[in-house]
Amino acid sequence: MSSRQLAMVMDLNKCIGCQTCTVACKTQWTNRNGREYMYWNNVETKPGDGYPKKWEALGGGFDATGALQDGVVPSKYSEYGVPWDYNQDQILQGAELQPGTDPTVGPNWDEDVGAGDFPNSYFFYLPRICNHCSNPGCLAACPRSAIFKRDQDGIVLVDLNRCEGYKLCIAGCPYKKIYFNPKLSKSEKCIFCFPRIEKGLPPACAQQCVGRIRFVGYLDDAEGQVAKLVNQYKVALPLHPEYGTQPNVYYVPPMTGPRKFDKHGKPIEGSDRIPLGYLESLFGKAVHDSLKTLHAELDKRKAGKPSELMELLIAYKHSDMFRLGTKAPEGFKLPVLK
Amino acid sequence: MRAALLLVLVGAGSARAGPASDAFLESETVTASPAQSVPTTPGDPLWMKAPVASFRVSAQRSVRLNDKRANELLGQPGFGEVRVRALASATELGVLLTWNDASRNVLPADDTNAYPDAAAIEIPSVFGAGHRLPYVGMGDVELPVRLYLQRKAPKGTQANEYVAAGFGSLTRVPRIQATMAMEYDEQLKLWRAVFVRPLQVEGHALTQSSLVPMAFAVWDGARSERGGYKQLSAWRFVLLPRPALDAAYVKYLSWGYAPGDLGDPAKGRAIAETVCIACHRLPGKTVASPGIAPDLFDIGAIASPIYLRESITNPNGVIIHAVNPNAHYSKASPPDKNGAYPNADAYQWSTTLPGGKIVSKMPPFTMFTPEQVGDLIAYLKTLDGTKEPEPR
The missing domain is CATH 2.60.40.1190 (Immunoglobulin-like)
Structure with a gap:
């Protein structure tokens, strides 16, 4: 659908849930003009309801044949959460810190709750932006052709002149990463910071990431770290590939979760609290090979042998992690995952 | 009035x-x-x-x-x-x-x-x-x-x-x-x-x-x-x-408004349920994949007899593009280099011939006699969206 495709890889092993990406995005794009409730970038705790609440149960995406599926448009009141303020100006006069409303849901409502029983409970963080899919559900759902993929980089954008605010894109996106702006009566979404991309800069969320978990580059740039993680080592995987949209944000799955404790409180060697089946439900069957590769490369490095993959995941230099000024090569083809 | x-x-x-x-x-x-x-x-x-x-x-x-x-x-x-x-x-x-x-x-x-x-x-x-x-x-x-x-x-x-x-x-x-x-x-x-x-x-x-x-x-x-x-x-x-x-x-x-212009809805139904259902969904008869062609559940409430007659006998006279050409992609086709599958052609209602002429996917049903067309329209006019809601 586009000549080239920009992609982002996020290494979940290094996400500390600090929300710096969320704030970078919010201050850049969504703190005004009807976007206050939106989080184009959010970091949610998995397992968990996420944002908007229970988005994985709200439909959209495609079935196995490629037919768009029905979806639900979330409510600001019951699924996104209404932004609220605290009475910070009154606490010096002796008041207790309280929210101005009685909130019942919000973007980080179940932070760090996770799953499993103490002491073997577990969770990890999942940062989410628009996946700038190769077959976007939002684009497929729009009856007005108001959503398009930019030819030069595959960024998915809304033509606000054509958008009539029907919200079918919101029902169609299985990741619920396109939002309705009630002030403009139009849909808006993560724009992959395209004005920054055009200046050779990565999106604000990637630039500001404290844990340096985000890599940005073109899938066809074989020398780039994104292409190496996605195409060469195949350790970076799309979220919910079964939704059928061909997402272009890829995740290195959590491989070094804490070990389980036995009944005496001693860690069990070789155990992992995060069930493999849960990771498979998020990243598909390819997660097994990805984890195998990651562990093999880690063991290599532990044995004192060189590992390009481990070096790469250390994320030494922004200039290597963000490769934007490249030209399209001849004969590129995205490999298909098992 | x-x-x-x-x-x-x-x-x-x-x-x-x-x-x-x-x-x-x-x-x-x-x-x-x-x-x-x-x-x-x-x-x-x-x-x-x-x-x-x-x-x-x-x-x-x-x-x-x-x-x-x-x-x-x-x-x-x-x-x-x-x-x-x-x-x-x-x-x-x-x-x-x-x-x-x-x-x-x-x-x-x-x-x-x-x-x-x-x-x-x-x-x-x-x-x-x-x-x-x-x-x-x-x-x-x-x-x-x-x-x-x-x-x-x-x-x-x-x-x-x-x-x-x-x-x-x-x-x-x-x-x-x-x-x-x-x-x-x-x-x-x-x-x-x-x-x-x-x-x-x-x-x-x-x-x-x-x-x-x-x-x-x-x-x-x-x-x-x-x-x-x-x-x-x-x-x-x-x-x-x-x-x-x-x-x-x-x-x-006003064609279709005089007694005798239209025929027998029962006969028309028989035609619709053997021919039209290949692409169009009818009340109670939904064998066609949704989106291949317009559904006819409410066609009688929104189309006049003359419009129906022209659409049946000369579909190329009324070209309508699919409401959403992107709502079905073809998983059977090879994806492009970035992994995007092409739109499924079956869900496009028109096609562009070499030379640029746009034609409807619906063939002209010129084989029907005027009586059969009248029967068919008599049946279609009974479809007002109130009967047998679409099964889910």
Whole structure:
């Protein structure tokens, strides 16, 4: 659908849930003009309801044949959460810190709750932006052709002149990463910071990431770290590939979760609290090979042998992690995952 | 209505070409009363001087959209009808729509899944003797339409003027020349919506014929209606005081209104359920994959007999692009280099021949005898969207 495709890889092993990406995005794009409730970038705790609440149960995406599926448009009141303020100006006069409303849901409502029983409970963080899919559900759902993929980089954008605010894109996106702006009566979404991309800069969320978990580059740039993680080592995987949209944000799955404790409180060697089946439900069957590769490369490095993959995941230099000024090569083809 | 209609007919007696014309004029038209000027407020008493016509509206079921909640509400009873009055001055035409609605819904100031009540009228770009009717769902490739849409906002209305040439092509016109207003009557639980526009605007005269084709759509915010989720009428006609009644146009439009024009619906049903169901979904007969062609659940409520006859025998005369060409991709085709699958061709309703000519995917059914076409249309006219709701 586009000549080239920009992609982002996020290494979940290094996400500390600090929300710096969320704030970078919010201050850049969504703190005004009807976007206050939106989080184009959010970091949610998995397992968990996420944002908007229970988005994985709200439909959209495609079935196995490629037919768009029905979806639900979330409510600001019951699924996104209404932004609220605290009475910070009154606490010096002796008041207790309280929210101005009685909130019942919000973007980080179940932070760090996770799953499993103490002491073997577990969770990890999942940062989410628009996946700038190769077959976007939002684009497929729009009856007005108001959503398009930019030819030069595959960024998915809304033509606000054509958008009539029907919200079918919101029902169609299985990741619920396109939002309705009630002030403009139009849909808006993560724009992959395209004005920054055009200046050779990565999106604000990637630039500001404290844990340096985000890599940005073109899938066809074989020398780039994104292409190496996605195409060469195949350790970076799309979220919910079964939704059928061909997402272009890829995740290195959590491989070094804490070990389980036995009944005496001693860690069990070789155990992992995060069930493999849960990771498979998020990243598909390819997660097994990805984890195998990651562990093999880690063991290599532990044995004192060189590992390009481990070096790469250390994320030494922004200039290597963000490769934007490249030209399209001849004969590129995205490999298909098992 | 009768009295006003007769007045016009007396003035244009030659148009009374027979029972078909009479039946057509009686059921499909609303007579615009002459007025010094056309009021732009819905509550103006002058509107009550104009004769009223009641036109059926039914939930749009020709194309299926992807909002789960709105789809669940589709089967519930809608408004049923809109009542239409029209006034014409020397320079303007105005219509007043009224319809019963239990609740008033406005454009949400804040929420993300609430919808306003709204109303629209649609007028073909060209009409009159020698012109066929455009596809009622926002025109077609050959025959664009003009649309006037108002949505209820917290204060006043959000009014827009559009042109369209088929699904998805609705485009705002920068300069709005019509005056629109809608008001909710809390006591009677009904909406009144006024549309007033000059008879003559750049590129579009309403005086092309004495019969101005007009289709009506109303949206119920309480049913999550917006865009293609709407309740619409078939093409109806506003009878202007001037020019004289367009007899040739009436003759053309009124085919199918005389007893004997249409045939036996039972025979037509047999044809539809053996031939048409290959691509179109019919009540209780939904073997075709949704989206391959328009569904026919409500075709009788939105299409006139002459339109159906032309569509069956000459589909290339009415090219309609699929409402959403991207809603099905072909998993069987190889993806492109970035992993994107191409759109599935089966869900495109038209195809472009080498040389650029666009043709409909529907073949011309010229093998049917005129009697069979009459039977088929008699059956299709019974499909008003109320029977055997679409299975889920």
